[in-house]
Amino acid sequence: DGGITQSPKYLFRKEGQNVTLSCEQNLNHDAMYWYRQDPGQGLRLIYYSQIVNDFQKGDIAEGYSVSREKKESFPLTVTSAQKNPTAFYLCASSGTLYNEQFFGPGTRLTVL
Amino acid sequence: RKEVEQDPGPFNVPEGATVAFNCTYSNSASQSFFWYRQDCRKEPKLLMSVYSSGNEDGRFTAQLNRASQYISLLIRDSKLSDSATYLCGLKYDAGGTSYGKLTFGQGTILTVHP
Numbered sequence: 001d002g003g004i005t006q007s008p009k010y011l012f013r014k015e016g017q018n019v020t021l022s023c024e025q026n027l028n029h030d031a032m033y034w035y036r037q038d039p040g041q042g043l044r045l046i047y048y049s050q051i052v053n054d055f056q057k058g059d060i061a062e063g064y065s066v067s068r069e070k071k072e073s074f075p076l077t078v079t080s081a082q083k084n085p086t087a088f089y090l091c092a093s094s095g096t097l098y099n100e101q102f103f104g105p106g107t108r109l110t111v112l
Numbered sequence: 113r114k115e116v117e118q119d120p121g122p123f124n125v126p127e128g129a130t131v132a133f134n135c136t137y138s139n140s141a142s143q144s145f146f147w148y149r150q151d152c153r154k155e156p157k158l159l160m161s162v163y164s165s166g167n168e169d170g171r172f173t174a175q176l177n178r179a180s181q182y183i184s185l186l187i188r189d190s191k192l193s194d195s196a197t198y199l200c201g202l203k204y205d206a207g208g209t210s211y212g213k214l215t216f217g218q219g220t221i222l223t224v225h226p
Contacts, residue, residue: 033214042116042199042216043156058213090155100146101201101214103155 003027004104006091011109013078013085021076021107023091032074033092033101036060043090049074050097078109086111115139116202118217125224129190133220135200136182144203145176145183149196150219156199159185190224197221 004025013019023032030051035043035058045058049068063082068074074093078085088108092101118135125131145162160167162174162183173186183202187194197219204213 040120040218042218045213045215048213088153098144100158100161102158106155 004091004093004102006089006104006107008107009105011107013109013111015111016080018077018079019109021078021089021091021109023074023076023104024072025074025091025093025104026072027093027095027102028071029093029095030071031094031097031099031101032068033094034058034064034066034074034076035090035092037088037090037106046076085109115215116200116217118198118200118220120218120220122221122223125190125222127190127192127224127226129224130186130188131190131222132184132186133198133200133222134182134184135217137202138181139202139204140178140181141204145174146201146203146214147172147174147183147185148199148201148216150199151196159198187222190222192224192226195222195224 007022033048034046037043044060046064047055047058047066049055052071055066055068063079065077088106090106091104094101116137147159148156149159150156160169160174162176166175171188175184199219200217201214
């Protein structure tokens, strides 16, 4: 089946640790995105990538890093510099930046 | 003023009711508009894109009013399964630093009761 997968579904991290969230898509989409959602809030854009080996900061990029070495994959690293990382992280993709975005099932990150 | 604003609700309606949500936006350069549905603790799912001429999909109708800078979603004959949070999203299709960025409202909660 075509779609977007994220792993893990739940992730617990100690303060001061870096963690990497996985996002894979087999939709042959060029564009991929990372969002963060806090309780009762809308989605805020962290990073996005229009094409392989290229990515741009979104509205809240501080404390996060990404890479786009393969078209199918867009991992997000939450670094220790992110002061309040506990949130629901959603990855999305679209054919191009013009097209509708489709979301993966998300990763819930909790910092202990 | 926020880029995108929605009435957070909650909207509590009986089955069979008609309910409408609005979403206002501040940047007139916005070009593409979308409605997403998000169930509790799940990812948003695309409900429909919003076209300039308005569009309908079964019980759902989306409208765009560029002059007043808002989009709307109308749900007719509400079902229990329509209970969810409805997010509006807008995208800038012109060039510049906002190109391709999809901005969301905070969502409107709908609860349909028997």
